Amino acid sequence: MKRYTKVISMTGYYFTKEFVKKGTKKNKVREVTENTVAKFFLDGDTEVLVYFLESDREVLLTPFSDESDIKKYLGSKFLK
16 A cells, blocks of 8 residues: 655645665655645555644544545545
């Protein structure tokens, strides 16, 4: 299952994905677009970790989570 992270700060939000590198190199964390995350989320094989930067709170959402939570944390674009 793929995992994306939505980081929410006081000035806005952005989505990231950690890419695993082979060998001894460190893993890369890259910013991805919201449309990419929504596409894979609607396919059903993705989970999104919503991380609040100021409060260090985390919420894990999957396509099987409550629809009200998905709409609250991710938006209506992530609903079927």
